[in-house]
């Protein structure tokens with residue numbers, strides 16, 4: 001009996017560890033386009049995407065996830081990155097897809113990147129919020145996280161919440177909680193709209209443009225064949241390990257204050273205050 005218990009505990013703890021294990025780009029991702037422009041090195045710990053006149057590049061996770069906390073460190077294209085867009089998002093498939101987006105819009109040297117965010121539910125987006133950052137995202141790696149649990153989505157930059165999308169299904173606003181999503185990232189040319197509304201074009205004499213990635217970590221519920229990797233542990237374990245905090249995480253007073261600070265100082269667009277765009281009234285999730 002004792003032996004059985006020990007073996008059971010070992011299996012359970014290794015299952016729980018799995019969610020917290022540091023990522024390996026070789027193991028966790030497929031390089032999906034751009035050929036040699038997407039590269040993994042340092043034994044799976046480092047990844048670069050590049051863009052030239054002929055093509056961009058991208059990768060996607062092997063797993064699909066239904067809820068989780070995804071952390072990824074990025075160092076964005078330095079120098080004159082105008083016209084380039086680096087994306088990092090979660091998306092399900094199909095016409096009524098769900099999507100949680102980070103997009104980094106490049107700029108002329110010395111001008112700030114724009115962080116564009118959006119949330120799609122059942123194929124419908126139109127929920128853009130945009131921000132500047134409080135640091136130069138091309139000088140060093142910074143951590144960009146998506147925390148997604150059944151109650152809310154949080155967008156975090158170096159653990160500072162920049163956006164919260166709360167589950168308001170009770171008000172008839174769809175929330176992404178039924179479709180599993182993959183993690184995607186790409187670097188591509190979008191100089192028809194990205195920088196200053198498309199007025200500044202990509203300077204191809206600066207190509208190739210390169211963005212770098214490291215320290216991928218998914219504390220997430222992998223979804224496969226209709227089953228969640230989390231199902232067994234959520235119902236049976238009464239103690240929550242620190243890697244499971246995301247499952248019920250909400251903003252505390254400090255988080256709320258930091259979110260306010262970002263929205264006050266660094267927010268450049270918020271669909272929730274764009275009355276011109278919604279003359280019939282703001283979307284229901286925007287009401288306080």
Ligand SMILES: *[C@@H]1O[C@H](CO)[C@@H](O)[C@H](O)[C@H]1NC(C)=O
Pocket residue numbers: 105106107108111112113114194195196197
């Ligand atoms: C680029 O820099 C200009 C000037 O500072 C700024 O208005 C703009 O929002 C920045 N970002 C993009 C993506 O154009």
